[in-house]
Amino acid sequence: MFPQVFKKDSDLVAADELPLREASLYLGNFEAFRLITREMTPNDGILHLAALLALPKFVKWLLKIHDPNHKAEEFDGMVPLACVCASKPHPWCKIANEESDWKNRQKDTMHLLAGVTHSEWRYRNMTILHWAMENGLETAKAMVAALDIRHDAERDEKYLYKDRDGIEYSPQQYLMKVSDADEKEKKALSLCLEGATLKSRYFKRILPNEGAQPLGYHGLPPDYAKVWEAHQKSIPLESNCPPQ
Secondary structure (H helix, E strand, O other): OOOOOEOOOOOOEEEOOOOOHHHHHHOOOOOHHHHOOOOOOOOOOOOHHHOOOOOHHHHHHHHHOOOOOOOEEEHEEEHHHHHHHHOOOOOOOHHHHHHHHHHHHHHHHHHHOOOOOOOOOOOOOHHHHHHHHHOOOOOOOOHHHOOHHHOOOOOHHOEEOOOOOEEEEEEHHHHHHOOOOOHHHHHHHHHHHOOOOOOOOOEEEOHHHHHHOOOEEEEEOOHHHHHOOOHHOOOOHHHHOOOO
């Protein structure tokens, strides 16, 4: 689907048999796209593509028909908001680039989609915030702002990553224990998360008779915290290993 050649001296993207609708999208020519697209098939992937190219004008218009929570197979099961996290600047978006730079378009596209995307979406067990962090500092900053996490009363439950062993990680703990980012980027991402006022959490959602908590567990949900606190008090002092 992607254009193979971009000619610097031409206004056209050269690609084999690229339909006019897609060609106008790649160029960022919204007026042409709107005129060409007389009929739309819901959830055909075009909203995901517009999000991937960070084209807010297109996204706003396409949201009238397309479901922002549709998981498109051709986009690896992602929703449009996840696609905009993976967005990169492209020279062939000539008209869109002339109207606004890519960073501002990415932010605007995120804001359009953040309010209509369900927080339950996961990609390899990552929440949308974890996925944004995987795509770099600037993307994470834009996502924190778009989701307005700071003012979300449910923020500490919404943004938990769960690994294969059932351990749940807040974004801060994910950076420390799971992320492959280098130390410099981890530090920058941690500072970014401070503005979201998220609590640090690291635990398993299990009862004492169902298994052990990971070393240094903290941030248990209230009901589990009470049970584990009582459990710790009930065992002999010499074997009592409270969480860090």
